[in-house]
Amino acid sequence: MEMLNMVKEQGMLLKLCWKCALKILFSISTETSLELLLEDLCLGQYYREKLSLSKILEIDEKAVSDEPAKCKSDLPWFSLKKLMMVNLTARNLKCTSMSKQNFNDKSGSTDLDIGNLLDGLNTVDMLNPLDIITALFLCSDGFLQQELALKMSTCQFSVPLLLPNCDTNQCTLMLWAMRDIVKKYRPQSLSESKGFIEDRIVFSELPMISFVRLGECSLSKSEILNKLLSNSQQYHDTFVHHNMECGDSPRRISNGLTEITWYLPCGNKNIDVFSEPVAIANLRGDIASFDTQYSFLCQTSAAVFVFFDHLDSECSLLNSHRGQIFLVGNNDSKRLNSEALNKVAKELGLTNNNIIIRTKKQNNADFIQLLREKVIDAVENSNTKMSIEQMADIAHKLGILVDEDSPECQKAKKNAEEVTGEIQDILKYKENQLPLQGEIWKELTCLETEEYRLQHIGSTNVEDYKSRLRLQKHELRKKQNSYDMSTAMKYITNAISCPRTERSYFLKWMRMNLNKVSRIKLSKLKEKYKEKCKNSENNEEIKEIDRQISNSSLGTEHFFREMGQIYEASLSLPKTDPERPQLQHLPKLCAEVLLDGFPLELVDGDASHIPLRWVSDVLSQLSDLVSPNRKIRVVTVLGVQGTGKSTLLNTMFGVQFAVSSGRCTRGAFMLLIKINEDMKKVLNCDFMLIIDTEGLKSPELAQLDNSYEHDNELATLVVGLSDVTIVNVAMENSTDMKDILQIVVHAFLRMKEVGKKSKCLFVHQNVSDVSAHDNNSRDRKLLLEQLNEMTQAAAKMEKKEENKSFTDVMEYSPDTGNWYIPGLWNGNPPMAPVNAGYSEAVYELKKHIIQLLGNTESSAYDILDFKDWMISMWNAVKHENFIFSFRNSLVADAYMRLCTEFNKWEWEFKREMYTWVTSAETSISNFGKVAVETDIREFLTCWKSAASTVLSTWEAKLQKNLTEYFKKTESHADLIERYREEFSNSAKSLRKEIERSVNNQLTAAAEIRQGMVELDKIKENYTKEIEKAVCALIDECREKNVQMDETDLDKEFDKMWNETVKKLSVSKQNTTNVFTSVTTFLRINLSHRGSHACELLNQKSLDNCGEQPFKYTAEGYINRFKHKLSKIFSVQDHIMAIQKLSEDIIFVCTHFVSEKVKRKLNYSDTYIEEILRLIDETLQNNQDIKTDIEFEVSLKQHICGFAAREFQKMHEDFIQTNDPYRCLEKNKEKFCDDFKDVFHKRDQCQKKAEEFTNKCLKPAVEDFINRFLGQDIIDEMLRCKEFETRMSFQYSVLLDLLSQDDFQNYFDYIWSFDIGVFKMIGNQIVKHFSSASTFKYEDKHLQSCITSIQQAIKKAKTGKTNDFKAFIEDICKALGKKLVISQDALGAFMILNNADLGQFDEFLTMSVQDMTKNLTETLKKTCIEAKLQHLHMSPQLELSSKMIGCGKQCPFCKASCVAGGKYHTEHFASLHQPQGLSKCTWNTTTKLATDICSSLVTTKKYFNCNATKGKYQPYKNYKKFFPNWKITPDVSPEASDYWKYVMAKYNNEFAKLYVVQPADIPTGWIEITKQQAKESLKHSFNIKWG
Ligand SMILES: Nc1nc2c(ncn2[C@@H]2O[C@H](COP(=O)(O)OP(=O)(O)OP(=O)(O)O)[C@@H](O)[C@H]2O)c(=O)[nH]1
Ligand SMILES: [Mg+2]
DSSP states (O other), X not given: OHHHHHHHHHHHHHHHHHHHHHHHHHSOTTOOHHHHHHHHXXXXXXXXXXXXXXXXXXXXXXXXXXXXXXXGGGHHHHHHHHHHTTOGGXXXXXXXXXXXXXXXXXXXXXXXXXXXXXXXXOOTTOOOHHHHXXXXXXXXXXXXXXXXXXXXXXXXXXXXXXXXXXXXXXXXXXXXXXXXXXXXXOOHHHHTTTOOEEEEGGGOOBOEEEEEEEXXXXXXXXXXXXXXXXXXXXXXXXXXXXXXXXXXXXXXXXXXXXXXEEEOOOSOTTTOSSSSOEEEEEEEEETTTOHHHHHHHHHHOSEEEXXXXXXXXXXXXXXXXXXXXXXEEETTSTXXXXXXXXXXXXXXTOOGGGEEEEOTTOOHHHHHHHHHHHHHHHHHHOOOOBOHHHHHHHHHHTTOEEGGGSHHHHHHHHHHHHHHTTOSSHHHHHHHHSGGGSHHHHHHHHHHHHHHHOTTOTTSOHHHHHHHHHHHHHHHHHHHHHSOOOHHHHHHXXXXXXXXXXXXXXXXXXXXXXXXXXHHHHHHHHHHHHHHHHSGGGHHHHHHHHHHHHHHOOOHHHHHHHHHHHHHHHHTSOTTOTHHHHTTTHHHHHHHHHHTTOOEEEEBTTTTBOOHHHHHXXXXXXXXXXXXXXEEEEEEEEEBTTSSHHHHHHHHHOOOOOOOSSSOOOSEEEEEEEBOHHHHHHHTOSEEEEEEEOOBOOHHHHHHTTHHHHHHHHHHHHHHHOSEEEEEEEXXXXXXXXXXXXXXXXXXXXXXXXXXXXXXXXXXXXXXXXXXXXXXXXXXXXXXXXXXXXXXXXXXXXXXXXOOSHHHHSOOOTTTSEEEEOOSBSSSTTTOOBOHHHHHHHHHHHHHHHHHHHHOOSOOEEHHHHHHHHHHHHHHHHHTOOOOGGGSHHHHHHHHHHHHHHHHHHHHHHHHHHHHHHHHHHHHHTTTTSSOOSOHHHHHHHHHHHHHHHHHHHHHHHHHHHHHHHHXXXXXXXXXXXXHHHHHHHHHHHHHHHHHHHHHXXXXXXXXXXXXXXXXXXXXXXXXXXXXXXXXXXXXXXXXXXXXXXXXXXXXXXXHHHHHHHXXXXXXXXXXXXXXXXXXXXXXXXXXXXXXXXXHHHHSOGGGTTSSOOOOOOHHHHHHHGGGOOSSSOHHHHHHHHHHHHHHHHHHHHHHHHHHHHTTOOOOHHHHHHHHHHHHHHHHHTTTSOOOHHHHHHHXXXXXXHHHHHHHHXXXXXXXXXXXXXXXXXXXXXXXXXXXXXHTTOOOXXXXXXXXXXXXXXXXXXXXXXXXXXXXXXXHHHTSGGGSSHHHHHHHHHHHHHHHOOHHHHHHHHHOHHHHHHHHHHHHHHHHHHHSOSHHHHHHHHHHHHHHHHHHHHHHHHSOOOOHHHHHHHHHHHHTTTOOOOHHHHHHHHSSOOOOHHHHHHHHHHXXXXXXXXXXXXXXXXXXXXXXXXXXXXXXXHHHHHHHTTOOBOTTTOXXXXXXXXXXXXXXXXXXXXXXXXXXXXXSSSBBOOOBHHHHTTSOOEEOOGGGTTOOEEGGGHHHHOTTEEOOOOSSTTTTHHHHHHHHHHHHHHHHHHTSBOOOOOTTTTTOOHHHHHHHHHHHTTOOOO
16 A cells, blocks of 8 residues: 555656646746746735735625635635634645546546556646645735634644745744744643643743654655644644645645644643643655755754655765754665665764664554654753744744744834833733723713612702712713823824734734733633632632732723723813813724724723713714715624633634633623625625623622623623624523523513514534434423523513513524534643534534524614614613613604604695595585586585595505505614504594594585575576566666666666565575584583583583683582692692693684684584584593593583684674675676666676676685695695604704793793694794795696686687577586686676677686786785685694694603604603703792603602502602603703703793792703703704704
């Protein structure tokens, strides 16, 4: 077998030489073999411009594709990907094209051809793994090299010590590349004490044994070395060797490569091959050609083993270098020349001891054992121990380059040493150099938390207490500011302002140096911590160790933390302070560092707190640095302490979170990974943010220092932030598991409340069986059961019992949600390589996560969204309050957007229905005028059913809009999913509301029309009589044949008129008694309220009601509740509430009445029905205000009384105007004129045309405009920002109040919000349209009328009629759907008409033109106030009802509800106000109270009121009494600045008006400026504009 190998090898060598020769002959001679190889691998460009680490970390298609390497150029990437995931197969580099070529028999025949077989497989196209590794190192920058070396050594691969460059013939000592390798081992000496040594390998002074080859050698040196290093149980390929996949391919660029590896003992004699650590170096290639490398090895090694087959007798090479030399020969090889060996040995002064010859008798194991013994001897006999760092000097002397020599690296090194060189005692150093983050910061965090939670408030009043906290915070910030920036911090800020490469070097150096400083102490402490943790009785000790760990750790994060504090403190400096601007660039620096891929501390591990301002400003800067709207997805890991969370993330993403045994990660770190272009589409994002968190502790540990709470906070925060949460479960320990699951379930439950849908994966570590997934199906069931159980428990605690199972809380499938990962190490550390199964399992998990992210329905956040979200999450966590949706700006934003949209749809619907109903009304009003139609009742029924169809279509459209909206991802609709139902209900109710109003309008129109039909008939008869009489008179006069002058004619006419009228059976029209009708309806309305109501109704006649202003006296109320009333919630307050309610109702009804009266129509019963409904509805909506039947009856009587009075008058007016006799009289003059015209046979054409235009058409056109202008005005107003939603409206109102800053206005706002809003909207409309004219809308309607009229004329003309009457009727018919032409005017116009039809239409067209001109002028001249008077739809009423919404007010402070849709189930206000503003005083004094309910609801303070039946109840439980209200705690201490400002300013005025004492204004309120008030307003309403 060995024979065959040798033959093959030699054959290959020959082939290689031949090939090289060919290349030299035929290829372009300028191409070197390095260039050729790099070209083969497609790496050429990276030789010039090195590959960077961040490029490799990017997530691209390759990162998740399982495709094997197809061609040579795939190989380096394939290898890199595997290496970054510490996969042992990273050096198995064969591409599919090679294997195919090899295994496909070329001839395809089944013939026997031994020759071909003996020839061997074609290996020329294969690449030696060493070449690929060398190429990769040559093409990487320092950081990637370092990472590669680290990952290789974790795999227990040898790493390059001297990297050759066959082009320049120079080699480089890879010192920097190896700097990150840290090794831990236990030498013999420490095995008793169980101690260990942990060090950076480049610092370790170890004996090095080098293995080199001289000339040809038939022994595979590398394979022998591998065997030498492996113990008997486990063989591992440390070095690439001949018999590995592709290991036999010729080496093209890697000759001269010197690799190094370390053997490190674990302290167990039975396992350890060597009991002391040794370094093993291996030179590739013949030392004859690599003299420099050989000299280097001789000078640095304790011994050099030279493998050879054949020795020249004068071996000068060996002679020239001094050092312990061992010769290793193979007696199998025919070429061993014992004479030469003898000579050389003598020359070198070697004894038998130093010569090892493998004999035929020896088997492999014996030979290896012999070698080991020699190595041990050599180590023992030599004092040469050297660290790699020390080797740099020797390298320099030999002209070997050192990778660290680049100027950037050197400069960074120097800078870092300036900082770290100073460090003696870490604790002291931190006190001196990083003073801001010590006790001051911890105190600050406590204050901040207290500001939210108010746990120690005691009996102090809330706002005073809060002011005090604010002041204390300010003092602490001042103290922070009193420190000058320390020298260390100055150095750091300077150094990270350097260009990118230098900055990266600097940070790396810092990290390594700091690590060195704290390593010894820390690693011992951590080990101790781990020990103690095993036994939970050592609580106190553990706590102490934990404290020590915290004190002794010093990492780069501490410096950034300090930077954050310097920045935050500087913000509290006055804006004019010269220091301030100098520190404003810090977030940007930090953002750059984050973008470079360094982790940033999100949660401070010591203080367990987020420096919110700092982190959010860094994120804002980050958002500026990348292009706008870059999206991110977040992946987080959670789990018990020390269960390999950081290791998992590192393996998965190739990153470097701190890893070590014992308490390691503290707080939470985030790290940014770029997504490559090719994956952006798939993942819908540009970056992935991964968050590594501090391990959750076991319950025993947790109880002591309250860290359970801390764990809960941390878990909630990161679960809330992430799209995918990996929950790391170590199977061994089920109590730990249960505990963390509990924490996680709570966190998920809360997130569901917020509407954030994150996904979770359970990772079970240390489960290695192949059948794990199957076997564990029972376990998974068990896990799910446990999860369900915990969900129920958690749901109970959080009062969300509807969540019964875990899957209710989140998307989780037991099958895809569980991942099993085998143990990390294959064997015994430190010599154990990473388990290939581990890496593969993690890779599968990674693919799954990326797939999950790609499938996520919700849209990714951009960086600024993420920032907002983080702030909200943190606020929520600090509030311990997860019913916080509206304090979460993203949710609030999403809600606002939906409200805006919904308002638009709602208005569209209303508008469309209004147009529809207007044209229906027109048709009804024209009923029976032209042609005799059927019964009007039937006609009405038709219209009503048509209405129902239209309404259904629109309702469906609304629902569809809503569904579509929730499908869209970009508006974050998923966050407000829970409001969907409410909006859907609102849509349904809206339809009902509109349907009712449409039906009422149609009914009223029909009723009125019916009344008119009768009248019209009478009028028609009258006019006919008159016409007859006039005609007779004309005939009579003509017959007289005497000249008659005007006076004669007048006289004759008068006579005739009087006679005719006398003859007419003029019956005066009866008026109905509206009062009777209204009384009947009121009685029906109250009939189901019992006999008492009836009694009360009978006591008073409606005629006497509603004359005096309504006054509620509360007699019945006082009698009934006398004994229960408490002092504070007094009768007075109750009376006030009811009085206010009744005033609101009266206001609305008054408006309803005046709208009807304005239109000068007849009375319809629907009006009073509508009024009663309005009253009932409002009372129903305000059930929290307890009213009684006495109140209800008297209020209804009052309203019905005045309504009946108004309607009576309206009715009488209507009858009067439409009285046939009166109408006749009105037209007397006109008839007389017509009479004279006819008598004189004057042509009436022009006159009649004008009459028709002015009397019939013009009023109809004006009416048309008035019908529609209201809608246009609303349309335009709704386009203003402030009318978009209730929130924006309230914001603009409050802003307006602030700019006027007038006490009375504030007072009105608080006390009569609705009425105030109504008035204000009126003013706003007038203001708006005083500058912007309504003319464009009016003109549009005018033109449309004119067009219709013109068309009607044209159509009538083409009609074959010659009859004038028919002509006019045709016109009216054509216009019947659009215009309502007065029947009176038309009747009068029609008689005594001798106009000539031939010319009439021309005159008509002309006068219509005149009318247009005329109308245009009038419209332009008329002011908006006058126009508003005539509109059918009142914009003021419509808009104010839209903006007032449900009209609910906070039960504590009277802030108005801003929820969207009219029919929401939960009310909330954006901004609450101090209770004193609505007259509330303290219990004990008569001073106005300053408490704000949005603060109170977080405290255990008490309130009492009617709802609590006078009992004291904690504010925390307010929901029990006001279940429809949601009062969320303030987002920030500044949130209520607006009202604080108002209260501080008008304290005395309010007190005077309420006849109580002014409040004691808390400190700090007075200082709030108008500007601050304004800003707080914007913030509280989450307004992004203005
Ligand atoms: N035997 C074994 N050791 C592991 C495994 N995973 C990680 N380790 C080792 O456990 C130690 C702790 O790993 P880390 O990744 O720092 O653990 P962590 O969960 O991040 O720890 P904290 O951040 O302190 O909570 C390291 O020394 C790892 O090498 C594993 O699967 N098996
Ligand atoms: Mg960790």
